[in-house]
Amino acid sequence: xxxxxxxxxxxxxxxxxxxxxxxxxxxxxxxxxxxxxxxxxxxxxxxxxxxxxxxxxxxxxxxxxxxxxxxxxxxxxxxxxxxxxxxxxxxxxxxxxxxxxxxxxxxxxxxxxxxxxxxxxxxxxxxxxxxxxxxxxxxxxxxxxxxxxxxxxxxxxxxxxxxxxxxxxxxxxxxxxxxxxxxxxxxxxxxxxxxxxxxxxxxxxxxxxxxxxxxxxxxxxxxxxxxxxxxxxxxxxxxxxxxxxxxxxxxxxxxxxxxxxxxxxxxxxxxxxxxxxxxxxxxxxxxxxxxxxxxxxxxxxxxxxxxxxxxxxxxxxxxxxxxxxxxxxxxxxxxxxxxxxxxxxxxxxxxxxxxxxxxxxxxxxxxxxxxxxxxxxxxxxxxxxxxxxxxxxxxxxxxxxxxxxxxxxxxxxxxxxxxxxxxxxxxxxxxxxxxxxxxxxxxxxxxxxxxxxxxxxxxxxxxxxxxxxxxx
Amino acid sequence: xxxxxxxxxxxxxxxxxxxxxxxxxxxxxxxxxxxxxxxxxxxxxxxxxxxxxxxxxxxxxxxxxxxxxxxxxxxxxxxxxxxxxxxxxxxxxxxxxxxxxxxxxxxxxxxxxxxxxxxxxxxxxxxxxxxxxxxxxxxxxxxxxxxxxxxxxxxxxxxxxxxxxxxxxxxxxxxxxxxxxxxxxxxxxxxxxxxxxxxxxxxxxxxxxxxxxxxxxxxxxxxxxxxxxxxxxxxxxxxxxxxxxxxxxxx
Numbered sequence: 162x163x164x165x166x167x168x169x170x171x172x173x174x175x176x177x178x179x180x181x182x183x184x185x186x187x188x189x190x191x192x193x194x195x196x197x198x199x200x201x202x203x204x205x206x207x208x209x210x211x212x213x214x215x216x217x218x219x220x221x222x223x224x225x226x227x228x229x230x231x232x233x234x235x236x237x238x239x240x241x242x243x244x245x246x247x248x249x250x251x252x253x254x255x256x257x258x259x260x261x262x263x264x265x266x267x268x269x270x271x272x273x274x275x276x277x278x279x280x281x282x283x284x285x286x287x288x289x290x291x292x293x294x295x296x297x298x299x300x301x302x303x304x305x306x307x308x309x310x311x312x313x314x315x316x317x318x319x320x321x322x323x324x325x326x327x328x329x330x331x332x333x334x335x336x337x338x339x340x341x342x343x344x345x346x347x348x349x350x351x352x353x354x355x356x357x358x359x360x361x362x363x364x365x366x367x368x369x370x371x372x373x374x375x376x377x378x379x380x381x382x383x384x385x386x387x388x389x390x391x392x393x394x395x396x397x398x399x400x401x402x403x404x405x406x407x408x409x410x411x412x413x414x415x416x417x418x419x420x421x422x423x424x425x426x427x428x429x430x431x432x433x434x435x436x437x438x439x440x441x442x443x444x445x446x447x448x449x450x451x452x453x454x455x456x457x458x459x460x461x462x463x464x465x466x467x468x469x470x471x472x473x474x475x476x477x478x479x480x481x482x483x484x485x486x487x488x489x490x491x492x493x494x495x496x497x498x499x500x501x502x503x504x505x506x507x508x509x510x511x512x513x514x515x516x517x518x519x520x521x522x523x524x525x526x527x528x529x530x531x532x533x534x535x536x537x538x539x540x541x542x543x544x545x546x547x548x549x550x551x552x553x554x555x556x557x558x559x560x561x562x563x564x565x566x567x568x569x570x571x572x573x574x575x576x577x578x579x580x581x582x583x584x585x586x587x588x589x590x591x592x593x594x595x596x597x598x599x600x601x602x603x604x605x606x607x608x609x610x611x612x613x614x615x616x617x618x619x620x621x622x623x624x625x626x627x628x629x630x631x632x633x
Numbered sequence: 634x635x636x637x638x639x640x641x642x643x644x645x646x647x648x649x650x651x652x653x654x655x656x657x658x659x660x661x662x663x664x665x666x667x668x669x670x671x672x673x674x675x676x677x678x679x680x681x682x683x684x685x686x687x688x689x690x691x692x693x694x695x696x697x698x699x700x701x702x703x704x705x706x707x708x709x710x711x712x713x714x715x716x717x718x719x720x721x722x723x724x725x726x727x728x729x730x731x732x733x734x735x736x737x738x739x740x741x742x743x744x745x746x747x748x749x750x751x752x753x754x755x756x757x758x759x760x761x762x763x764x765x766x767x768x769x770x771x772x773x774x775x776x777x778x779x780x781x782x783x784x785x786x787x788x789x790x791x792x793x794x795x796x797x798x799x800x801x802x803x804x805x806x807x808x809x810x811x812x813x814x815x816x817x818x819x820x821x822x823x824x825x826x827x828x829x830x831x832x833x834x835x836x837x838x839x840x841x842x843x844x845x846x847x848x849x850x851x852x853x854x855x856x857x858x859x860x861x862x863x864x865x866x867x868x869x870x871x872x873x874x875x876x877x878x879x880x881x882x883x884x
Contacts, residue, residue, distance in 0.1 A: 577726025
């Protein structure tokens with residue numbers, strides 16, 4: 162099809178017009194590689210357009226309903242008189258982390274430090290500031306990791322991103338105190354925020370990162386993020402994504418992790434609330450002996466939609482990957498799990514496991530779960546399993562026969578169902594905070610605007626049950 | 634009377650299983666219910682505890698003088714009715730400790746008591762573990778997950794000891810147990826016997842009744858109690874089987 166002939170949706174027109182008008186401004190602070198990357202991505206966006214539900218990977222996604230909405234793309238930078246702490250009180254207590262934040266797609270630092278180098282040499286800051294300071298990293302990694310599975314939204318993030326986070330951990334440095342990235346949108350406008358992150362872990366380094374997407378109001382926003390992560394030889398990357406956004410907001414994020422020899426990555430995607438959320442997780446083994454442990458939980462209700470797309474590329478031999486995604490869907494919530502494992506011809510001695518378990522709490526809730534294994538090597542151990550079911554009636558009766566109320570028995574079982582995943586969270590304080598949030602979520606008490614029941618004054622609202630997660 | 638069942642008719646999916654059953658249990662009594670397979674023994678347990686799908690079409694169940702037909706399973710449990718399950722359910726992800734703490738505190742809340750202090754709770758756990766000879770650490774184990782058949786049954790008696798019910802129904806607690814486990818289960822039950830509570834022991838075999846001496850033995854056949862007697866009746870059944878009873882009824 163000729164580009165000229167393509168009929169664009171209003172959102173596509175909006176994105177295209179915005180780039181054409183603002184390219185200079187967008188590229189003003191960028192190094193040539195980034196300028197080039199924006200232009201290339203823009204070309205891709207124009208040719209591919211945004212994905213439609215006819216595309217195999219977007220089947221069952223109600224994404225197209227957004228294409229007639231008009232989003233403001235010019236994310237305002239002003240008006241942050243308040244600190245992030247005043248705007249947003251994090252639910253995570255007692256977890257000692259270094260907090261960085263993004264407001265409306267801009268790296269935000271109260272003291273206006275756009276790039277900081279810590280004592281141990283760890284660099285944290287804005288991706289805009291970083292490209293000037295560390296062009297060599299951008300030469301080596303920027304756009305080099307996020308190559309698979311390009312679509313209109315990843316192209317839009319690449320072409321239109323305003324800002325993002327840059328983290329560099331030097332060789333041999335183990336970051337003890339996790340970095341917590343809080344991303345919020347604070348606007349009265351319906352806004353689309355495109356951002357992109359670059360994270361680099363040197364040899365033998367360690368980085369725990371907690372990435373929180375939160376809403377502070379009811380407004381419909383569209384958050385589109387692309388993240389590239391390079392995990393150096395023998396390095397460990399722990400990523401916790403905590404998603405608690407309002408029912409009107411759409412969150413798309415594409416995370417690309419590339420792992421060198423003997424490196425480890427561990428990802429936990431915890432989706433507590435959101436209108437439409439799509440998590441794309443791409444892991445590529447670049448060196449032998451690496452492993453990836455990819456986990457997720459989603460608790461959806463009303464008309465929410467969750468979509469987890471996991472792609473693991475076993476390009477080289479002797480690597481292990483395991484995927485465990487578990488979800489509970491209530492009311493008319495819908496979900497998708499697509500797990501794609503690719504084992505290259507020479508990737509012998511590969512172990513790749515995948516499991517997706519779902520509980521549907523209502524007859525209208527729906528999940529599409531699709532494992533896809535493409536194996537070209539012959540000496541591999543691969544498995545996949547998917548289940549869709551209801552809560553076990555026998556177990557429910559058993560609990561009730563001991564005096565536990567129906568509601569608590571339900572909660573206990575749902576919570577136990579997810580325990581297998583939350584049990585993998587390595588930081589005890591983070592784990593118990595997330596478990597608390599999940600309890601509140603399951604009880605409908607999690608403080609997001611939609612269902613806020615004003616427990617703000619009772620931070621330790623008593624919960625009637627406690628479950629020991631230590632066994633997992 | 635602790636439990637008074639009058640002319641109970643129960644259907645599952647429209648099929649009548651209990652066909653006019655009468656049973657009275659006083660505090661301090663142990664009643665054994667025996668009978669061939671498929672005569673409705675487990676249905677009786679399900680009807681008393683309020684399991685879904687068991688429709689009471691006629692008759693009534695009075696517990697402590699109250700009609701419990703409309704009570705939820707948890708309310709009945711909170712009123713002091715306990716069922717030792719024939720097939721205890723595995724619940725991955727819920728540890729025994731927290732399961733028991735949740736159950737005990739739910740029951741205490743029902744009785745307007747404050748939650749049990751953790752120290753007291755742990756002491757009680759320890760004492761009852763000793764009673765039924767459970768030697769593993771329950772804190773780290775999910776409910777019944779990976780338990781052997783014997784352990785599961787011991788665990789039922791353990792829970793009974795923790796919850797101190799007023800009416801305990803043991804549904805084939807002896808099935809699949811070796812003699813040592815059987816003795817442990819019986820020891821647990823006997824330790825809990827008191828003038829205040831009553832037991833209904835459902836069993837297929839007389840063997841268990843060697844160790845839990847019943848005050849009354851009832852024989853169920855085709856949805857009814859067809860014969861009642863003292864503990865001697867169990868011996869008679871052991872020696873002669875159920876055929877003579879069937880013959881008596883059919884005549």
